[in-house]
Amino acid sequence: MNPTLFTLAWRETIRSAYWGKSLATNIGLGFLALYFSASFLVLGFAIPEILTKDFPDTDPVSKFNSILLAYLGIDLIVRQLMQKLPTVSFKPLLLQNIRRRTIADYLMIRSVFNFFNVLPFFLLIPVTIKLVAETHSGTATAAWFLSLLILIFSNHFLAIYLKWRFNEAEYGFFILLAALAGLFAVNHFGIIDLSGGLGKLLDWVLVNPALSIGFLLLPVLFYLLNVQFLLSRMFVNLVSGKQKAEQVRDYSWLDKLGETGRFIALELRLIWRNKRPRSVAMMTVLMLAYGLLIYRTEPGKPAPEFIFILGGIIIVGMFSISYGQFFPAWHSNYFSMLMCQRLKMKQFLQSFYMLVTVVSVACYFLSLPYAFIHTKIIYTHLSMLFYNLGVNIPLLFFIGLYSKKRLDLNQSSVMNYQGVGAAQWLVGLPMFLIPIGLFYLFKLPFGIVGAYAALGVLGLTGILLHPVIIRFFARKYLKQKHQLIKNYKNS
Template sequence: MNQNLFSLAWRETIRSAYWGKSLATNIGLGFLAIYFAVSFLFLGFAIPEILTKGFPDHDPISKFNNILLAYLAIELIIRQLMQKLPTVSFKPLLLQNIRRKKIVNYLMIRSIFNFFNVLPFFLLLPVTFSMVGEAHSGVATLSWFLAIFILIFSNHFLAIYLKWKFNEAEYGFFIFLAGLVGLYAINHFGIVDLSGALGKLLDLILVNPAITILLILLPVLFYFLNVRFLLSRMYLNLVSGKQKAEKVGDYSWLNNLGETGRFIALELRLIWRNKRPRSVAVMTVIMLAYGLLIYRTDPGKSMPEFIFILGGIIMVGMFSISYGQFFPAWHSNYFSMLMCQRLKMKQFLQSFYMLVTVVSVACYFLTLPYAFMHTKIIYTHLAMLLYNLGINIPLLFFIGLYSKKRLDLNQSSVMNYQGVGASQWLAGIPLLVGPILLFQLFKLMFGVTGGYIGLGILGSVGILFHTFIIEFFSKKYLKQKHQLISNYKNS
């Protein structure tokens, strides 16, 4: 029966309209997977030397075992963000003579075939042979290797279970992050040495390989937690679930801005009510902390200028890029109805411009505390703010003219490629790489400070003429609206 279910899933995939339309996306993801696999393989060969040089007073195997908990914690976070839940169109299956438990077990088994479960293999294989295998017997080495993969599969099933639970909680993911931060604090301040405990367990497995058998209980436990959770909800009368009443803020005060204000209110309601745009807004807030990763430098060392440009465009312009690259596809589900209303395209574009401007300016002020790390952030982020508003937003208007795919607003935006076309992939080049290349050009002519001034002047010109730019694109969108309607209906 499981074989038949796998066969049905494969046929459903290759026969779907999205399979053919997303061929370019699948090829791109394939190359990305190869890149990460090769990177992990090289890292695996480099780890013994890194540990030997970095910790000369420690046994490299024991040190690797100690830091494995940090790897598992980071992997769990990445799985929460990127790993998709195992799903199937089970309504038709429930009407057949197929036990619910059989469907659930099929879902869980299918979830094992996941890139996140394969990727550690490329890291651990060279470590196992080049570091562990040289110091221990074959049985001990194999047991150690299997023990780590048992922990990885435990992580896999735990991530799925948590994600099911978080989907039912309003702020589940943030509770999860808070829990991890709490565990990190407990370990960091020495209250409980969690990483040391796992390290000692793996060290013990190298001495007594039979302990590996006990670890099997861990993934089995998480597996059955998932099975029990799904069985309790796999009923036809629970498929749609209870609709939770949405509390949407009162945006009537925006009516003072006229038609433009009403469109801004429409955008805000869309963001608040739907999961995908709401996750873009949440990611914008999270990415404000990106500077903590890229702006940290050793005393006396300078940072490359492109780091400041990239950090500025990502933190200040994150919302405009993430939200704007799908404009006007956010409204694709009702775009034809929208175009039938008595509205002015100019107000439609103006509302988007004003919303993005307000968010970008707010992000700029929220990133000013990074000036305590590097004072030049005050003017580098200002230059990127001006560039984003004056150059990137008109570029997003241009990209939107060729929007082809309808968006499903009820899915998360993280690792979700539904509605992603060639225009979204190509958009990243001028939006992110463009300011870096322009800065290098201005830098060659006028120096470093002149480079930032040049970017700021370019953006300021775009801002000064934004009314004419919006007028220009409103005419373009009016000519293109029937093609956009057709694209959304056929996608």
């Protein structure tokens, strides 16, 4: 392996202007990593007991084997959302005396060093020692462990391959979700016992350890798929974007809304014509279904109240939070141009506020069918709608004042993997946690309904005061403009 490539990657990281400024993000990510490692470790030690207690009739090892497929499926989805793709700015390398294949191999090897490949072992090692080694010979245990290790890494290479593909065609993720749901259904209704199939295979490995070598085929296959994909993309013309006639949609009807309308038209074009904001918009639509996951009722067990806060914020406010966390960095490419134009900072903020309001209100009405599950959703979501517009959006304006990183929208989607990692989810946390905290605070004096009302009133106050708030932030942004221009230039 070529060590200069690793040096290059290291320098790229530590010399980016963003490095070091993102200390809070790194601490947050480290905290999450610790939390998940600890949870997996605890779970790993608990699993042998759970299995023997809950399934006294079956062998706990083969029970464990038979649920592994579900784990791998979930792992695949989580990796899609959280795992970062390895990148290298390969353009300067293309003219150097270095083979394309070397660059591809390098990328793949670097991708392996990822937290998601370490995490499963926190669970797996205790299970191997406490459950498998107890009842099986050393060779059998080792072969079993090896098979799982191979499976985890083949999942890794599959995930990366899919992620690369989905990056070019974002609907791919939804196809994957649908496919996995389909497989789950096939499995669940007993048409084909997929999960049990893998379980039996692993049971055999325990009997014939040599079988474990067979699993090696999977990672090799996925690795080669990746390399073949990378080789086909490592050309300059794909970096600078395809020259094709674009579908140009007409937004001129928005001009009727006057000055603000012109900016809303700009925002709409921004969302529609760039991959990253477009996937934010698609995520909003997807999140409308989130309620199906968290609002399920189990007889005799009322859902805890924070579920309704969380659901409300996510379903109604997903767009404002995920789109708003990069305000005004979406416009970072041409920010200095905007600052040379006769434009009122107030209108700039106002148009964002209006866009978010319209989308949030629409999401509120679209989420009303959940009232069939819990009638109270009519008012819990309304309260969260007000809270989101009145409190979270000013909060986002505040965060935006200190935005550091330029978003490169101009790059075409190929090889542009900016912001597809776990860090981008982190900024949203206070948006969820603060209202949950406030809710339990208000609950003490006012009761449950009173607490929702209090959150709603808090939000409503913010909404009524929004002209003042926007004027305030317009002044702040004007003061901050040189700093923002500098940040965007240097990142």
